[in-house]
Amino acid sequence: MEWETISQSGSEGAYREGSPRSRDQFERAIRSMPGGAKGAYFYPPYPLTIDRAEGCQLYDVDGRCFIDFANHHTAQILGHGHPAVLEAVRGQLSRGIAVGGPMGVEAALAEELCRRIDSIDKIRFCNSGTEATLHAVRLARAFTDRPKIAKFEGGYHGSHDAVEISVAPPVDRAGPASAPRPVPSTGGMAPQAAAEVVVLPYDDEQAVERLLIQHRDELACVLFDPKVGMYQTRPAFAQFLRRMTRQHQMLLVFDEIVSFRVGRGGYQELCQVTPDLTTLGKIIGGGFPVGGVGGRSDIMDLFDNSGPPTGLGQSGTFSAHPVTMVAGLATLEQLDDAAFHQLNELGRHLRSGLEKCFQRVPQQAQIVGQGSLFSIYFAAGPLADYRSAAEADSTPVRDAVRHCLQRGLFLNHNLVMNALSLVTGEAEVERLIAAWSEILPPVARADGALGVAAANRAGT
Ligand SMILES: Cc1ncc(COP(=O)(O)O)c(C=O)c1O
Structure with a gap:
């Protein structure tokens, strides 16, 4: 995929184009609630308003379907509507x-x-x-x-x-x-x-x-x-x-x-x-x-x-x-032993898929995770404490998240503290890996700049 295409899909323009009803809902909400509804993931410039949820899927008010990789701040371990x-x-x-x-x-x-x-x-x-x-x-x-x-x-x-x-x-x-x-x-x-x-x-x-x-x-x-x-x-x-x-x-x-x-x-x-x-x-x-x-x-x-x-x-x-x-x-x-085994194996599969994808462009992105929990950082060094996590580059996060949304994948807005549910399957995880392969393509740029950020600079 070309940088320009990624820039397009992660851009604010593409986000706005796909979510006019969410924008209307937000404009209504902020008139009576400061900053809109709390408890929501906030994808700037406004959050997606969700119409309904079922299994591992969320449907927004604009009729689009997303695989839920956030699961309400990790709380929905069985998925929605079990x-x-x-x-x-x-x-x-x-x-x-x-x-x-x-x-x-x-x-x-x-x-x-x-x-x-x-x-x-x-x-x-x-x-x-x-x-x-x-x-x-x-x-x-x-x-x-x-x-x-x-x-x-x-x-x-x-x-x-x-x-x-x-x-x-x-x-x-x-x-x-x-x-x-x-x-x-x-x-x-x-x-x-x-x-x-x-x-x-x-x-x-x-x-x-x-x-x-x-x-x-x-x-x-x-x-x-x-x-x-x-x-x-x-x-x-x-x-x-x-x-x-x-x-x-x-x-x-x-x-x-x-x-x-x-x-x-x-x-x-x-x-x-x-x-x-x-x-x-x-x-x-x-x-x-x-x-x-x-x-x-x-x-x-x-x-x-x-x-x-x-x-x-x-x-x-x-x-x-x-x-x-x-x-x-x-x-x-x-949540018996078999359920935890399933969640942990799927978490392992996701981590190894994303690790492979990130290894192709070393120094750019990392996945940290255990069991069904995972976080993605644009960082090169170890992520062992608050200060090393704080050093991660936050510039590409917004576009990367919006790119995932364009691919029908719903993640925490800061890419940290995502979670799988018991009804997430391998096919859904493969879709996430594919989306990240587009964000970090196999050939790193000669100047070592991050893909999404670089694409933005080129595209705006
Ligand atoms: C580790 C931890 N402790 C406490 C809290 C606070 O929980 P609540 O949001 O239900 O007040 C959270 C919320 O995310 C948390 O992650």
Whole structure:
């Protein structure tokens, strides 16, 4: 394929031409919602409005069909409209939607998660991953009687003040790599929020050890998102964190809100680490809003105010919503060893296909992935931590994503944190590989410039 053709297909003009109804929907939405609907992937200049979803396919309001490689921020592990989930939801709708009392279904999901995840003796449900990490942090502070938490640079754990620190800081404002400065990720946070957080560099054992020792008397926990499918992860690093936190009597909180989809017992089972607390979300709600925090009984029992008050509360009007609970349970029931094997094999197939495609033009693009999760970066070096990922070239991303859309392939708008579903097949994966072969053709340009970016400069 000629550069000009790629430029055409990834251009804003081609995108606009194919999506007039999405543009109309966006123009309507921004009149009543700042910036339009949240929770959507945003392909500039406006997001695609989706009309319906079925299996591994999304249909937009302009009548086009896309293979879904994003699966609602990784949450839709069974794809869209799985019959078992629909049946469970319909059954629950007819029994009651929100009734102000337990309906038994929450205990069934809790038991299933306790069975799957060895480190979880007890679990509490809430409505989002944000709430789950908020309550994990409170549990850790209450249990240890220490004020601060440690989290990793580049780690996203939701949108409350304690964790929205150094999520994607500008590197020039983020201090030295081995002792990152806490940088608030948004305005409007409590003035002291950043001072309550020790920011750790991912995958740097020496620096992490030094920082944990330096702050050992004030740290309640280390909050760890393993970044599976986003960085090149090392189980030994997670094991090191377990040793360190134990040694310094801090809690280790595994954020498995994304990584729970890599295996029956989550990433913690794969890396053989037993955290004190685990936060969950996304797939455990079967596509409905959900969060969960679980772990050791002696910590979780701080939430048990059925006897004398513990001083720690957790509440939420829609927590453990019965429709969510049955959808989550129906989803987990599909996720047996064979299902994970299928997802992981397909992930392997996708990675090896894209690796081959990228090897033809070394130094330009890379795929990082594990299980059914994958991310694509325009970067040459290792992707081991936040700073190496931040060095990736973001210039070609927009056109590459729009080129994929033109080929009927729906990916995360920044190419990071994509996910396969159980109904994605090899044929769909082959289509993705073919589209990327067009983006990075076999012959690299003599000046080494990136294909899409180069094509843009030539074409505009
Ligand atoms: C690792 C991780 N933790 C927490 C969250 C927050 O979850 P939610 O968006 O449900 O609040 C996310 C969301 O993407 C996440 O990826």
